[in-house]
Amino acid sequence: MQSSDIKVQLIEESKISQVDFNNLPFGSVFSDHMLECDYKDGKWQTPVIKPYSPITLDPSAKIFHYGQSIFEGMKAYKDAEGSTLLFRPLENCKRLNKSAERMVIPQIPEDIFMTGLKKLLEIDNNWIPTKEGSSLYIRPFMFASGNGFHASPANAFKLLICTAPSGAYFAGKVKVLIEEKYARAANGGVGFAKAGGNYAAQFYPTQLAIEKGYNQVIWTDDNTHEYIEEAGAMNIFIRINDTLITSPTSDRILDGITRKSIIQIAKDSGIDVEVRKITVSEVIAAAQSGSLKEMFGAGTAAVISPIAGFGYQEKDYDLPELENPLALQLKKQITDIQTNKAEDPYGWRVKL
Amino acid sequence: MQSSDIKVQLIEESKISQVDFNNLPFGSVFSDHMLECDYKDGKWQTPVIKPYSPITLDPSAKIFHYGQSIFEGMKAYKDAEGSTLLFRPLENCKRLNKSAERMVIPQIPEDIFMTGLKKLLEIDNNWIPTKEGSSLYIRPFMFASGNGFHASPANAFKLLICTAPSGAYFAGKVKVLIEEKYARAANGGVGFAKAGGNYAAQFYPTQLAIEKGYNQVIWTDDNTHEYIEEAGAMNIFIRINDTLITSPTSDRILDGITRKSIIQIAKDSGIDVEVRKITVSEVIAAAQSGSLKEMFGAGTAAVISPIAGFGYQEKDYDLPELENPLALQLKKQITDIQTNKAEDPYGWRVKL
Ligand SMILES: Cc1ncc(COP(=O)(O)O)c(C=O)c1O
Ligand SMILES: Cc1ncc(COP(=O)(O)O)c(C=O)c1O
Numbered sequence: 001m002q003s004s005d006i007k008v009q010l011i012e013e014s015k016i017s018q019v020d021f022n023n024l025p026f027g028s029v030f031s032d033h034m035l036e037c038d039y040k041d042g043k044w045q046t047p048v049i050k051p052y053s054p055i056t057l058d059p060s061a062k063i064f065h066y067g068q069s070i071f072e073g074m075k076a077y078k079d080a081e082g083s084t085l086l087f088r089p090l091e092n093c094k095r096l097n098k099s100a101e102r103m104v105i106p107q108i109p110e111d112i113f114m115t116g117l118k119k120l121l122e123i124d125n126n127w128i129p130t131k132e133g134s135s136l137y138i139r140p141f142m143f144a145s146g147n148g149f150h151a152s153p154a155n156a157f158k159l160l161i162c163t164a165p166s167g168a169y170f171a172g173k174v175k176v177l178i179e180e181k182y183a184r185a186a187n188g189g190v191g192f193a194k195a196g197g198n199y200a201a202q203f204y205p206t207q208l209a210i211e212k213g214y215n216q217v218i219w220t221d222d223n224t225h226e227y228i229e230e231a232g233a234m235n236i237f238i239r240i241n242d243t244l245i246t247s248p249t250s251d252r253i254l255d256g257i258t259r260k261s262i263i264q265i266a267k268d269s270g271i272d273v274e275v276r277k278i279t280v281s282e283v284i285a286a287a288q289s290g291s292l293k294e295m296f297g298a299g300t301a302a303v304i305s306p307i308a309g310f311g312y313q314e315k316d317y318d319l320p321e322l323e324n325p326l327a328l329q330l331k332k333q334i335t336d337i338q339t340n341k342a343e344d345p346y347g348w349r350v351k352l
Numbered sequence: 353m354q355s356s357d358i359k360v361q362l363i364e365e366s367k368i369s370q371v372d373f374n375n376l377p378f379g380s381v382f383s384d385h386m387l388e389c390d391y392k393d394g395k396w397q398t399p400v401i402k403p404y405s406p407i408t409l410d411p412s413a414k415i416f417h418y419g420q421s422i423f424e425g426m427k428a429y430k431d432a433e434g435s436t437l438l439f440r441p442l443e444n445c446k447r448l449n450k451s452a453e454r455m456v457i458p459q460i461p462e463d464i465f466m467t468g469l470k471k472l473l474e475i476d477n478n479w480i481p482t483k484e485g486s487s488l489y490i491r492p493f494m495f496a497s498g499n500g501f502h503a504s505p506a507n508a509f510k511l512l513i514c515t516a517p518s519g520a521y522f523a524g525k526v527k528v529l530i531e532e533k534y535a536r537a538a539n540g541g542v543g544f545a546k547a548g549g550n551y552a553a554q555f556y557p558t559q560l561a562i563e564k565g566y567n568q569v570i571w572t573d574d575n576t577h578e579y580i581e582e583a584g585a586m587n588i589f590i591r592i593n594d595t596l597i598t599s600p601t602s603d604r605i606l607d608g609i610t611r612k613s614i615i616q617i618a619k620d621s622g623i624d625v626e627v628r629k630i631t632v633s634e635v636i637a638a639a640q641s642g643s644l645k646e647m648f649g650a651g652t653a654a655v656i657s658p659i660a661g662f663g664y665q666e667k668d669y670d671l672p673e674l675e676n677p678l679a680l681q682l683k684k685q686i687t688d689i690q691t692n693k694a695e696d697p698y699g700w701r702v703k704l
Contacts, residue, residue, distance in 0.1 A: 027412075027501025034411060055416075056406045059386060059514050060379075064407075064495055067419040067548030068555070073501075104555040139501050143416055144552075149379025149425075149491050149516055151585050153555045162411050164501055179540075186538035186574035188531075190553045196419030197549015200496075201542045203420070203456040203505045222538035223575045233503050 062144035069143035079340035173308035183222030185252035234297030235259035420496035431692035525660035535574030537604035586649030587611035
């Protein structure tokens with residue numbers, strides 16, 4: 001597919017002058033345009049770029065009934081020369097298709113996804129914030145638009161890509177609660193997919209944690225609640241002495257792009273990284289002996305979100321205040337690569 | 353709330369003459385009207401009954417991203433005198449609210465639900481099929497209509513009730529596959545809720561089973577795959593000799609209204625009913641010894657769906673062809689109560 005194949009319908013009057021780029025929220029101000037692509041008659045049709053505008057669906061559209069939906073989250077940055085930068089975008093496309101397969105949504109050809117995304121970012125180029133810490137949050141999502149109350153896969157789908165100039169996701173350090181009752185994913189379930197329903201399922205336990213004074217839940221396995229798996233909608237890293245530990249991915253854990261980038265950068269910086277199962281008891285013991293140095297979440301939205309302390313079995317544990325934590329070192333290394341302030345030996349940065 | 357509080361906007365020209373009531377599909381022909389109720393500013397607003405028509409939402413509406421949605425399934429029947437009958441409708445309302453709580457969707461007052469539903473059925477009364485086996489399938493559903501890419505509960509929701517005159521759900525006996533790899537629910541998850549995402553998560557394993565020549569999956573627990581939990585989107589009953597066994601409900605299993613009605617009717621008919629965990633090994637052993645007499649699914653759509661045989665570990669097991677199976681006896685007893693062909697000692701039938 002050629003960029004020129006994409007139909008473009010430009011907005012009559014840009015909304016950009018109404019936006020205060022110095023005070024951006026996260027993901028609630030939307031750019032002028034969006035990309036829309038329909039799957040019907042057994043294939044993905046030519047995408048259209050058009051003004052950001054409402055979607056109209058039949059009440060029986062399967063998205064409303066059976067949660068047949070998946071999404072991705074990515075960011076675009078501007079470097080000092082004004083070039084538009086993406087970070088490992090093909091990884092998001094591949095993961096979208098992995099999620100699609102599990103949710104019986106037709107896979108989107110990489111070509112359509114990448115060509116469409118690039119063209120959308122060209123058209124809304126001046127929506128990409130330049131302020132430090134800000135970025136253009138990109139939300140590709142696919143859902144069942146086909147109709148009928150029969151609980152079976154739809155025969156029509158939509159892919160949309162919307163963008164939102166956004167400020168930082170989390171402000172400050174978070175306090176987390178290690179989950180002992182609820183779970184986000186089953187063995188043989190859809191936890192590894194960015195399936196919509198996984199996220200709504202997290203709201204209630206997260207709300208209970210918030211009521212107890214925490215910001216987020218640390219997910220543990222649903223069977224024993226003994227293995228630490230994820231931190232809210234982020235992957236988790238735990239530093240014991242000078243070793244950085246993160247759970248291996250599985251069918252319950254999302255294979256995060258930030259996670260795997262951090263593993264690589266940390267290893268190449270000479271940090272001892274272990275990808276292995278880690279138990280709650282090990283973390284508690286490390287907290288008690290003083291060898292637990294850091295915990296942080298990793299994901300596109302917040303990049304790295306340092307954890308200040310955690311609760312477990314009605315007890316609170318504080319993490320030490322370090323001079324130069326790995327969380328911040330690694331966050332700087334990865335964001336410097338993302339924003340073209342440092343060399344990119346990995347070829348992760350994509351300049352449009 | 354009074355029935356007269358509900359705003360009504362009637363269709364200009366009914367579509368009913370286009371419908372062949374002798375050849376109804378399941379859930380894909382829709383009645384003239386639907387009920388719509390909005391939750392905003394912290395409360396459910398007055399419902400509106402209006403022509404069945406498309407829903408328009410912002411692309412950032414949380415239903416598209418986070419699967420914050422739940423639904424119910426119920427049926428309306430006409431008896432010989434032309435009265436409209438519902439079956440335990442308050443149970444559906446209560447379960448909708450149980451699902452709502454788990455998915456952080458505001459609960460709907462029973463009063464709004466029941467008054468709205470009754471008025472909708474009055475208005476579309478001539479859409480209720482009278483043919484044996486047919487019924488008006490009723491689909492109440494609630495979803496997050498509030499906007500924003502932040503993975504947190506929405507602040508605006510919609511309840512809709514749509515109806516579809518429908519024929520029988522399954523034709524004939526089904527062959528099922530006992531699942532050894534995939535799972536529909538986690539401990540501490542949302543399997544007990546009618547949350548949209550639970551259903552899309554079943555599509556892929558079901559599709560694999562269909563490719564192997566089966567119609568449905570028998571769900572087992574996600575940890576050992578040794579306990580039998582549900583049959584597709586139905587509860588499961590297993591008859592060994594003259595005992596009818598069904599799994600106890602849990603946070604992984606939906607508390608089906610058909611299931612609990614069958615338990616009651618069977619007990620009152622002098623059948624030995626055991627509500628207890630049942631293992632795959634027990635079922636295989638019973639199949640081998642000849643004591644396995646029947647298996648069937650139970651749910652609103654199909655009422656009772658007899659199972660002809662099952663696959664497990666690459667082996668197929670057939671169930672015997674019985675003269676007068678419990679599945680059919682119980683199906684007749686329950687549908688006779690539903691359609692006012694028999695006494696209803698339980699007070700389950702609601703005449704409008
Ligand atoms: C459940 C979950 N874990 C981890 C992540 C982190 O993945 P990524 O680094 O690719 O954004 C995400 C997405 O942001 C997620 O939804
Ligand atoms: C997962 C699941 N199990 C069982 C049932 C049966 O419940 P009911 O008898 O209330 O329809 C349903 C709904 O139909 C269901 O979705």
